[in-house]
Amino acid sequence: MANLPILQFEEKILETVERNPVVVIIGETGSGKSTQLSQMIHKRGYTKSGAIAVTQPRRVAAVSVSRRVAQELGVRLGEEVGYAIRFEDRTSEKTCIKYLTDGVLLRESLSNPELNQYSVIILDEAHERSLNTDILLGLMRRLIKKRSSNLKVLITSATLDGEKVSRFFGNCPILNVPGKLFPVEIFYSAERPKSYLESSFKTAIDIHVKEPEGDILIFMTGQDDIDKLVKKLEERVQSLEEGSCMDAIILPLHGSLPPEMQVRVFSPPPPNCRRFIVATNIAETSLTVDGVVYVIDSGYVKQRQYNPSTGMYSLDIVQISRVQADQRAGRAGRTRPGKCYRLYPSTVYHEELLDATVPEIQRSSLAGSVLYLKSLDLPDMNILKFGFLDPPSSESLEDALKQLFLIDAIDENGSITSIGRTMAELPLEPSLSRTLMEANEYGCLSQALTVAAMLSAETTLLAGRSKSMEKKRKHDPPSELPDGSGWGDHIQLLQIYEVWDQTNYDMEWCKDNNLQVRGMKFVRDVRKQLSQIMQKIAKGSLDVQTKERRKESREDYRKLRKALTVGYASQLAERMIRHNGYRTLGFKPQLVQVHPSCVLRIDDEGMLPNYVVYHELISTSRPFMRNVCAVEMPWVLPILKKLEKLNINRLSGGMVQSEEQTEGEKSSLPKKDVDAARPPDDRDSRIQAARERFLARKTKS
């Protein structure tokens, strides 16, 4: 805590906060803003009229920073200083400095929109621009008008992009606090390499042979490249002449590595040994590796993006932004002066890279966020005009509205329904919360809870699938994991959980079946949380127990699949007549295929089910549906009927609402009339054609 740069600015900061409702604080890494700001403000007496909330984009940060602050203030964690993250609330009535994830603050604002328990709200690490932070920024701008006399908002950011945030908040003051990084010398490649894998390899070996001690951190884009580079480095290091240079340890570092492998980067290397850490952008912000002196930056990152016009996600390798490049370079200067090797020319850095990473809100499906905002009942609220720091496209917002309409969360005028209100209380994607509600009607809530929880953890479920592991598995005796009885992935996920449940949540069983222990524990926590919320909504009268020792019948699966059809009304697909390709039944039909990992059964003629719902569309080598479940035609018909009624102008409130625009909201992108952009009869004829195909099938069978 000694000599943190921010402490020299204490008076200046407090004075500015005193005079202004909103202050932007630019504090570089090591400035101490995360631990010190809350303490200063507390000491100045602001906590007499309410607590201080400090948001963090990550759970671990909320926990570790609060622990540190409690220690510095000499209090027990959970008393004056505490934290709240999902599944864990370590606060009490005494708590006056509360660290929380931004998602938790959004949940709190659902039950208490004015957030009256807080006198100060600090949005920390706002430059990371998580979806939740962006929504909070918009909410704060509204809240500060309402509570101008008794609320202070501080927004901290590590980059110099404070101007924009300041403008967003009516030109509020910006304070700069220097960081405590050592200088990092930057080297550029003369030209872009043909293969950044090859180029990283050469640069790393070069450093190893020529430069003094210090670990090397290499930024790659994904697991595949990391594995390849690790292998190459190992081979070369072994072939280097003994004694010609120091020893070396090569460590991969990425998210799907089991935790025990991840923590290896935290144990210091033996003397006279250099570590090569080959990492994804997990090492950019989430994990800080000590001892790094050299950084090699490929200039690329793998990024997931959503295309609202197709409803499809893709995972693309894209150029990083300048903010990211600087962040990566900074990783070399934490303990002493360092060096950063950028594998691209300086003209690329200065002229080609975007200033900042495209914020998540412009890369995600917004159904959940739009539903959340609708449920807040903000006055004069037209979602297309909500004041976002960087507005998502109107196409993206309209896509969200259509999805919500199809699952009954909003009515044809775009107003939230009572179903929608209940859905918003559940920490799930709208499709899954809608499924839970429908399942409750059909008496299969327990099963639906399990499916929703399993899908929430989906990516962390399967252990890192290396190629060798995959091969080994094929030669092993067939896995004892259930197969979904042919109905698809949702049913399989349900069955897997129920088997695990019957082993009494045996961790060994998970390992034996190649399921990540961490993931399965998470599923259990989610399931419990969802059960509690559903119980609260229904006042405790629901059956949420997992079924013990009882064979699920065909009828149970049928009910569940029917509930899924209602929940996934905007994620439906119909098989082509003569082959196993599918056409989505959304607004713009897409030709897609069932992902090869899916467990659907084919009929006697080798055909897949006529109708399916899917959890997501992902475009990789081709467009695929992932996590697919067979459904029945009669359940689909009412949805097609509803599609006909869809009118985006009414949904977005364009005809009924005329609200004055406030400062900043003028920046919203112009609303594009989707219906007008297309021949008017196109949609009707398409739906008509789909109906005819239905009828044709009906008569055949």
Added chain:
DNA sequence: GAGCACTGC
């Protein structure tokens, strides 16, 4: 017959 970066309620 494919392959998934990272977070979070």
